[in-house]
Amino acid sequence: MCKIGTLDFEVCGGCVLNEKQNYILRKPCSSLHRPKCDESTIRSFIERLVKVYHKPIITIRFSDPFRDVFAIELIRLLNNGPLRNVKYDICHSSPESYRTVFNEAATLDTLEIKLKRLLSFQSSPSVxxxxxxxxxxxxxxxxxxxxxxxxxxxxxxxxxxxxxxxxxxxxxxxxxxxxxxxxxxxxxxxxxxxxxxxxxxxxxxxxxxxxxxxxxxxxxxxxxxxxxxxxxxxxxxxxxxxxxx
Known part of the structure; x- marks a missing residue:
């Protein structure tokens, strides 16, 4: 089993292993609604990494054109385990997705989030x-x-x-x-x-x-x-x- 201290996932699409032994996911996407990246493949890849590496500490960054619902799916998949830090910068997010990110953040060390202007949006974390x-x-x-x-x-x-x-x-x-x-x-x-x-x-x-x-x-x-x-x-x-x- 290979032991590594930290895995950095930059979820905006492919996968490369950089010189610091941090995995970066990258694939070009043509638009928000018709991405070329295969979400099921990315999910399977992350699941495999979590099993292979010994007690990984994961930082994951979501940015356009990733779908907010898929980002939430990955956060829930990794939460209460290796996921420690989330950077969330998806402009086309629904109010419900924002609420979910804050509620899921209860077990994290850090959360960085960018919010678009929602005039009627009011919310407090449930935890x-x-x-x-x-x-x-x-x-x-x-x-x-x-x-x-x-x-x-x-x-x-x-x-x-x-x-x-x-x-x-x-x-x-x-x-x-x-x-x-x-x-x-x-x-x-x-x-x-x-x-x-x-x-x-x-x-x-x-x-x-x-x-x-x-x-x-x-x-x-x-x-x-x-x-x-x-x-x-x-x-x-x-x-x-x-x-x-």
Whole structure:
């Protein structure tokens, strides 16, 4: 039996074994609806690898033009076992697929997911997520930040086509106040916004209002209920919460 530490599957189609002994799946596809790649072959190939290798740690990345339903099938196949990290970047995903990815993520170490803008989509994971790292890119307006307070590190790359001050300032302030009064696992929170309006001191002051005294208008420190000391700082495009040691 061959022993290997990590298998990296990049599911966007073929298979090559690179110099680092990482398997990469690649096959050209003509379109989303008529791919040339054979899904049953890929499934059989992955099943075989899991049997051959000794306790593999699998990172799998899904990107267009893979079908969202097939991605979900593979996640369920590998979950509760070798699958530790998922990168999900399929634009043509249904709301149900997004919900399933979050629910299946409960047993993972990391999840990176890109979301398209779904105006009427609202959802919360049905299970508590305790990821080491969660990264969400794209549309983040539907997310309840409190759902991810037990993930150790959370990164949101939020693309907003409107003035985020009207919505996000109040939402972030509410989140930080709840975090301060909670005993939760989160240590680092990075919020990057792509918006016509940049962060400034007045916006930052409203976001951290009620947490503690602002030090130099560039950061604020406070002690959480679990006695963890935390700092929030800002730049024009990024809000960063991190522990103070």
């Amino acid at each position: 508590s997520l305790r990821l080491d790292h969660l990264q969400i890119r794209g549309s983040c307006h539907w997310i309840k930040l409190e759902d991810f307070m037990n993930c150790k590190s959370v990164t949101l790359n939020h693309f907003i086509k409107f003035d985020f001050k009207k919505i996000e300032t109040e939402r972030l302030n509410s989140f930080f106040k709840k975090l301060k009064e909670s005993e939760c696992r989160i240590e680092k929170f990075t919020y990057t916004v792509n918006s016509p309006v940049k962060m400034d001191r007045s916006i930052f002051s409203k976001i951290v209002e009620g947490l503690n005294d602002i030090h130099g208008s560039d950061s604020v420190e406070f002690i959480r209920r679990d006695q963890k000391k935390t700092r929030i700082s800002w730049t024009e495009e990024t809000l960063l919460m991190e522990p103070v040691y």
